[in-house]
Amino acid sequence: MDIQKEKLTIQEVAKATGLTTHTLRYYERIGLIHPINREENTRRCYTTDDVGWINFLLKLRATGMSIKDMQRYAELQRQGDETLPERVQMLKALRENVEARIHELNENLSLVSYKIDLYSKIIEETMLEKS
Amino acid sequence: MDIQKEKLTIQEVAKATGLTTHTLRYYERIGLIHPINREENTRRCYTTDDVGWINFLLKLRATGMSIKDMQRYAELQRQGDETLPERVQMLKALRENVEARIHELNENLSLVSYKIDLYSKIIEETMLEKS
DNA sequence: CCTTGACTTAGAGCACACTCTAAGATGTAA
DNA sequence: TTACATCTTAGAGTGTGCTCTAAGTCAAGG
Incomplete structure (x- = not known):
C-alpha cells in the first residue's frame, strides 16, 4: 500500500x-x-x-x-534537526515582536475609538443645535 | 497675556x-x-x-x-467640522481593520507558540538521548 | 569678510516584496 | 498536424514610503 x-x-x-x-x-x-x-x-x-x-x-x-528572516528560517529547516535551537530562538524573537505589535495596535485602537466617540458626540450636538 | x-x-x-x-x-x-x-x-x-x-x-x-488614506484624512481635517461624519467613517473602517489584524496576529502567535513548545520538547528529548 | 552649517527646492534613488514580460519549449485537444 | 494553453527562464518593472542628493540661499561666529 x-x-x-x-x-x-x-x-x-x-x-x-x-x-x-x-x-x-x-x-x-x-x-x-x-x-x-x-x-x-x-x-x-x-x-x-x-x-x-x-x-x-x-x-x-x-x-x-521579513523575506530575509524567512530565508534564514527556510535554510535552517533544510539543514535538519540540529538547527532546531536556532529556529526556536527565531520563533521566540518573533513572538516577542508580535506581542509588542499587538500591544501597540491595541493602544492605537483605543485612541481611534476615543476619537470616534468624541467626534460622534460633536456631530450629535451639532445636529441638535440645527434642529 | x-x-x-x-x-x-x-x-x-x-x-x-x-x-x-x-x-x-x-x-x-x-x-x-x-x-x-x-x-x-x-x-x-x-x-x-x-x-x-x-x-x-x-x-x-x-x-x-496608508499614506493615501492619511492624505484623505488630512484633507478632511483641513476642511473643518462639516467633514466630521466622513472622518468618523474612516476611523470606524480603520478600527475594524485593526481589530481584524490583531485577531490574525493572535492566531499566528498561537501557532508560533505551539511550534516553540514542540521544538523545545524535541530538543530536550534529543539531549536526554545523548546523555 | 569668510567659513560653517542649517535651511530651501526639485527630483533622483532605495529597500522591500512582489509582479509582469519576453521569448522559447512542451503538452493537450480537435 | 495545427492550434492553443501552459510551462520554463532571466530579467525588467511596479507601488509604497521614505531617504538622499544637488545646487543654491541665508544667518551667525571668529
Missing part, C-alpha cells in the same frame, strides 16, 4: 495557497521553498508537504517576518 | 516626533501636513499644534493606515 503522495502542479499549488504562480517561482528562486522536483518533463511537481510548508511560510509572513 | 505659542524649528520638530527633517518636508509636500508658516525668512516655523497633528499622524501610520 503506497503512501498517497499527491502530486500537484504549480497551478494547483497556487490555488491551494492563494499565491500566484509567479510568486511561487519567486519564492523558490530566493530559497524560501526548496528546489521543487520536476517530472520527466521540466515542469514543477509539488507534494502536499510542499503545500504545508508554503502555508506555514504564509503564516510567518502574516506575522510580519 | 499672550497665549504661549511656541515656535519650533524643523529640527526641534524632528526631535519631538522622531521623524527626520527630510520626512517632515516630504509629509508637507504630499499634504499630510498643512503648509507650515515661514518666519520673515523662508524657514519653516512649526507650532505645538503642528507637533500634535504630526504625532496623531504617526498613530495612524502605526495602525497601518
